[in-house]
Amino acid sequence: MGGIYVWGFLIVVVIGAGLITAGAVWKGRAVRPFAASRARSVARREYARDLRRAADVVIAAARRSAGEGEPAIVTVEAVVLTVRERYGYAVVERQHAAAALRRRFEHRRCAVDCVTDAYG
Template identity: 50%
Template sequence: MFVALGLALVAAGFLWRGRVLRPLSAKRAQAAVIRDRSRNLLRSADMAIAEARRRAARGEPAIVTVEDVTTVACRHYGHVVVEREEAAAALRQRYEAANCRVDCMTDAFN
């Protein structure tokens, strides 16, 4: 009987392994969603800048638009709706961080 009880506990532990013991609070879940969205938009801006640099001919400036960031966010991260202001803010931040003033142009500052 003890062996059967032990096997049942081991089986239950095996099935429940990795699950959260307490549910996430709504506030923490929302904060995680906001963090992930912000991080995904920054990555989308990086990818759009890299793609624009690859497309640019030698000696020409790379042209990165807010629409490029929106397209990458929709295509790679599945964001259905990306506000222009959010995408522009992410592009401005990554534009400054990547020192793009030397070889890029953007409409994010309009």
């Protein structure tokens, strides 16, 4: 009866070792793009997402730093600097940052208490 447990244990160990080996060999392949076009589209989506996040961060920081009754001043340059510093982009197009800031400015209803240069 003890032999059955030993064989069962060995089978479980062998299957586990096989799964670990397969995981080590195929690690990360499911998330890697298969084509250059897919890699470019993923990079574009991440860039747009990072611009949106940076615009939100800049708007929130401007609102916190504005005094009582003063408008929060949100600049495109602040968004560009935030994207460079936080997300590590070497080149950030000013027009892309301005477009992202305009979208987030309207989405967060900033016209009530904010001023921006994104429309200029």
